[in-house]
Amino acid sequence: MLEFERVAGYLLPWEFAPSWVIFCLVAVGLYLRGMQRQRHQGQVVGYWRPFVFLLGVGAIYAVTQTHYDYLSQYMFFTHRAQHLVLHHAAPFLIALAAPLPVLAAGMPSRLRQLPGRTAAGRVMRPPYRLLQHPIIAPLLFVGLIYFWLIPEVHFDAMLSRKLYQIMNWSMLLDGLLFWWLVLDPRTPQQGGLGYGMRILALLVVIPPQILLGAYLTFSESVLFDVYAVCGRAWPIAPLTDQQLGGLITWIPASMMSVIGVLIVIRYILSEKGDVDGGETEHERRVPQP
Secondary structure (H helix, E strand, O other), rough: HHHHHHHHHOOOOOOOOOOHHHHHHHHHHHHHHHHHHHHOOOOOOHHHHHHHHHHHHHHHHHOOOOHHHHHHHHOOOHHOOOOHHHHHHHHHHHHOOOOOOHHHHHHHHHHHHHHOOOOHHHHHHHHHHHHHOOOHHHHHHHHHHHHHHHHHHHHHHOHHHHHHHHHHHHHHHHHHHHHHHHHHOOHHHHHHHHHHHHHHHHHHHHHHHHHHHHHHHHOOOOOOOHHHHOOOOOOOOHHHHHHHHHHHHHHHHHEEEEEHHHHHHHHHHHHHHHHHOOHHHHHHHHHOO
């Protein structure tokens, strides 16, 4: 019983943040409702896309609303792992699942078409297009990583609950925008970004992440003294903590882009393989909302 209570304690939020809980619950609720509606309409939903989507949302919840959030506030390398999930892995999985048609099906019928028709939707369209520009998106993707790792900025963010939440939300939202841009299941003919630009966007974000990760890994001085001020969750040397964080920033983050390139190449091969049939694999497997 004591062991169960101990494990359950790790699954509880370190600092309860309603915004993260609401985001995860709404995302899962809309998705499951959309799946049910699509099944009732005779549409094939499948299993791997729901699994990937729910895994992505679950990963977001795990690093923000469990005891792991404590570790991410008191260890640099666990903080970098948290941002690897929020900025790379979870948005990657969600975008790969192509969830928009299912989420749209889960919304109340009177709301499904509102975002593009209301005044608010028209106001949001230009900023969204700017953020999804193939030059702006990679710059913002890399720039946010660098910005939050400026030692003075990082110090303030880790000591302020409000700034800490802004930092984490900015990483998640930017990750969702970037990975949706490059993993968009729509073909260029359907309105998606051209495949060449997707590959270029994925490749240009690799060198800055490698340089930053290498700098953190091989630096001979401790750059983030906030963890000395607050204390570390585990008794490891500050430079070792920083080196581990640098490796996380360097290797897995860069590998995510490589995997993304392979997926885009798969899109290209699938489209070319189906061109004689008149309907591409993307058109068959991705219903439009």
